[in-house]
Amino acid sequence: MLAVICDDLAADREILLEYCARYAKENRLPIATLEFENAGALLQSREARSAGVMFLDIYMDGALGVDAARILRGKGFRGALVFTTTSREHYADGFDVEAAHYLLKPVRWDAFCEAMRRVQDRINTGTRRVRVTAGRDEVDIDVSGVEYIEVYGHKTMLHTLKGQIVVSQSLSALEEALGGDPFLRCYRYFIVNMDFVKRLNEDGFLMKDGREIPLSRDGRAALKSRYMAYVFRRMEG
Known part of the structure; x- marks a missing residue:
């Protein structure tokens, strides 16, 4: 796995480099590392886009780490993003770009x-798949790429x-095959992948592709609570 570290402070990069090496040794996991001192250099690197994980400092000279993350997601980067920061100010922004975690500085082991x-x-x-029948064919679908599912007319x-x-x-x-989180049956005709929700509104979800999906009137409060619990569990553990 390739781990990319982007931080404008050499001392903070060094800590993460040491941790990557230690983690690789203790878990017998091959980890290669690549480091950048600013977001501009990171965004120009083609090699970085193949990373399994990126550690991005939020506060850097020039572009913020969150801004770089949005650009990378826009270019199709699907690896994990971990933000390193001294503040939780951009907490919601981190979830918006599907951040896997936050690390507060100084980063502890x-x-x-x-x-x-x-x-x-x-x-x-991301490698989990479900088998579906499409026409006469059986197809294995990558679960991480399913944004939402709907019944329209007589079609699923x-x-x-x-x-x-x-x-x-x-x-x-x-619903049964997907096995729960991050998938939520939010309405009679819809299942959403909560990782693709952009915003929770009063009566539904705004998805990242712009689609608005309603919440069932019955149990709406419970659905909202489950979504918020997922958000905080994912970010905080």
Whole structure:
């Protein structure tokens, strides 16, 4: 796995480099590292975009780490993002770009290990697949790429990062196959992947692709609570 470290302070980069080496040795996990002292250099690197994890300092000269993360996501980067910072001011922004974790400076070893555990969980989830029937074919779908699922007319449609797929499974069968978080049955005709929710509104979810998906009137408060619990559990543990 490639770990990218972007921080304008050499001392902070050195700490993360040492932690990466220690974690690799203790867990018998091959980790290569690449370091940058500013977001501009990071964004110009093609090699960095193949990283499994990026440690981004939020406060750097020039572009903020959050700004760099948005650009990287826009270019298709799907690796894990871990923000290092002295403040939680950009907490919500971090979730908006699907940050795996926050690390408060000075970074402690136990906090670093927790971040890496989350990164590995994300990688494992990202490789999980479900088998669906599309037309006459059976297809294995990457779970991490499913944004939401809807029933439209007599069709069950998967909205994925690669496009729409019409499948023969019922919404209930898909709900069971997906196995809970990050998937939430929020309405009779919808299942959302909470990782693709941009904002929780009064009566529904605004998805990152601009689609508005309603929340069921019955149990709306419980659905909102489950979503917020997922947000905080993901970011804080």
